Amino acid sequence: MIGLLFQTLRCRSNFRIFSATIPGFGSLSQSKISRINNVMHASRLSVAQPQIHRDNVSFLDISEDIYTLCKQGKLTEALHILYEMDQQGIWLGCRTYSNLLQECAKLKSVANAKLLHAHIIGSGDKTDIYIDNGLINMYSKCGDVMSARLVFDQMLETDIVSWTSMIAGYGQNERNEDALKLFCRMLCAGIKPGLFTFTAVLRACLSHMAFGLGKTVHALAVKTGMELDVSVGNGLVVLYAKCMKIEDARQVFEEMNERDSASWNIMIVTYAQHGFEKEALNLFCVMQHENITPTHISFVSILTICASSGALQEGKQIHAHIIKKGFELHTFVLNLLVTMYSKCGSLDDARNMFDKMPERDKIAWTAMIATYAQNDYTKEALELFVQMQEADMKLDEVTLATVLTACGSPETLQHGKEMHAYMVKVTVEPGIYGENALVTMYGKAGSIESARKVFDRMQNRDRISWNAMIAGYWQTGNDEEALKLFQLMLQTGMELDHITFTCVLGACANLEALEWGSLVHATIIKVGCALNVPASNAIITMYAKCRRIEAAQKMFQTLSSRDLISWNAMITGYEQNGYGEDALKFMCQMQRLGMKSNVYTFISVLSSCASLAALEQGKQVCACIIKTGFYSEVSVGNTLVTMYAKCGKIEDSRMVFDKMANKNVITWNAMIARYAQHGYGMEALRLFEEMQSLGIKPDQITFIGVLSACSHVGLLDEGRCYFNSMRCDHGITPTVEHYACMVDLFGRAGRLEEAEEFIQKMPFPPGALMWRTLLGACRIHGNIEMGERAAEHLLEVEPRDAASYVLLSNIYASAGRWDDRAKVIKMMKDRDLKKEPGRSWIEVKNRIHSFVTEDRSHPQTTDIYAKLDDLMSKIKQVGYLPDMNFVLHDVEEEKKHYSLCHHSEKLAISFGLISTPSGTSIRIMKNLRVCGDCHTATKFISKIVGREIILRDSNRFHHFKDGLCSCRDYW
Missing domain, CATH: 1.25.40 (Serine Threonine Protein Phosphatase 5, Tetratricopeptide repeat)
Structure with a gap:
């Protein structure tokens, strides 16, 4: 019937058929006909004035039939009866029309709605506000909000239902701004909102994020007592939550009666x-x-x-x-x-739950594969993928992308390539989700070129695509490329998120690009991500790596919410910037606040203890590690090996090494390097041979330790053999660090010409490290001419390296060329370069005590100097003679002698002797190379006091005992 009506009413010429088919339009006024034409305009329907008369008759049973048909969803049959009744001049009442309106709303049929509306208009004066409200509701639910508003505007009388229906209609059709405007107009008209009004307006506020208006609605709800209603209360909670007002949301929740x-x-x-x-x-x-x-x-x-x-x-x-x-x-x-x-x-x-599932859908299989993938069980993930195929489970892009996540490592790259080929073979056209997974997989696996190829072929890229590519560059050390891609991303106008900023800030941190990092920080604030914890943590790390620890600390203090990564970032920042004591204090503060430490916390704190040679505090941290169950972690064991060795306890370092159930190449490298640093060259080489016998493949770092061990004990021929075996026996191409080790090996042995010739024959241009190593050797052996050449090359490469000027000035001072030394010092001043002062420190009772030359700032200065004067007197009696060559200032002999006797190393030793029990070892640390006179004096002191003195300088450890040093004066 409805289809026939629509066919018939397609043009104005068919009106006679229309009027014959649908009676009931008797003696209509011209204004009513105009209203009908307006309503029917969207369907190209119009009417002229018919000449049919009808009587107003109502039958309850017929209305009930129409009502039943509406409930059953049989709108066509219900309309047919309505038309038949209209033909007989029978009026069925508002309830019947209301049921038909509701059914049209359910079916969302705009065409039927307009036909029904036309009938209602043609019914004469029988329509009322109840019917008009129904029309508003019907049109709104059919998506024709403009028609709904037309009905609303033409109503001679409105009530609260009219306004609420229209506001709700705007909200249902995502016209939230219009809904809010109408609500304001309603208030201005003096209409008191009802329960459903508040619910509808709150939905509009929520969609429009209108927090201010939401507060006004809340106040009105309180005034009218509506805020106690469950639906209004729930709406307010949701609104406040979406507007990030969590405390307000909880307050509303608590105040709800029900x-x-x-x-x-x-x-x-x-x-x-x-x-x-x-x-x-x-x-x-x-x-x-x-x-x-x-x-x-x-x-x-x-x-x-x-x-x-x-x-x-x-x-x-x-x-x-x-x-x-x-x-x-x-x-x-x-x-x-x-x-x-x-x-x-x-x-x-997880697997137990998966196996118990009576029915597994695609989501279940994908979830279990993702479980294995996220926990690096690549083999299990791929096996499960095969089982999924065998179960005839339909594969889609999401499942394949999940499998790709299991292949995001260099070891599993081949599997990833096979999966990529499989996607092509089975003609699964990867959408943006699959393409993003490919970019991520190749990036994490280190195949950055393949990742970029996929990225460049993508026709549509979203934020995840850009983030994945930037992350790939950052994770593979292509930090400059990451920043370039970030610039391109900005130009596209793509939305940024905390993942974008985290990766870009990581690249800035690696490059120590402070200016770039500061700009990114400003951008984060501008786009409103500053409160995001991951982005804030990345900012802290960036400033710390750029040596702006104050800025990092300021950022940390502004965080309203801190997680473990936030604390770890600050602790690591302090440790990396030489603020070891602050790192230890930060960990204590973190523990007092109830924050649990993890592996990264302990590694950073142990590194701080190692830098400070804070043995006792390192032992306390070790006790915490054992208590929390992290002792079995390989990375923690590696750090403990380093910490004990750097604190002078090489025996404890070896004990930790021997007890480790699992060792990786880093473990062996750490122990070899520590033996080399302590001057135990033969032990380091024996450990290297043992490592190879166990089938552990050495890497580049291993050979740096091996060559250093040869250098520290003068094993020149052995060093040559190991250097040559790198390429021949192990397939390792020597890097600049290995060449520097060989230069150091020749230099310590006094083979300076051979060292210089070795530099000239290198396969790449020598950098600062090479010339600095040669310059140091020239300082040891007093070769001024070669030292000047090395310094010239060094200053060309690094003109702002203060240490280079200091080395050259020391060479001139040792030779008594004070004028040349003065020129070097003037160059430093002109270029605003400052010499790092020599500093020695010692840990006593968990406190670090630091000294510089002629230091008088310590509370026990009087006792320290009295003890030192006594020591100097005694060691002179047994043969000690001050070596004035190590006084680097052109002053009188008496002044030279006084300065030499009060070097920072000697002050630290004196304090250690008066502050520690007799017979215990004394451990001294120095930031620079120990001077020759202090080295000689310490040998004599160890003999007359009968105590072991362990001194760690910037190059190595010296173990003084019974008047001898472990370096055998080869340093």
């Missing part, structure tokens, strides 16, 4: 989405305590929180509740349980 399960779910989801995991879990517990039955939404939110925060025990408790409430039968809940267990690191539980 809460339904939706209220609790909204608040739990709010906490979950904004990173308040603990609060969400607590609220879930309170919800159960108040006997509110959780819904699947509750469990989804809580399981997601447990997964993101690694709360395995809480997750297991939630699992028990899910079983109790019968939700375990839902496949999507089982999928979430698999994900939760996997992200909490409990792969066995």
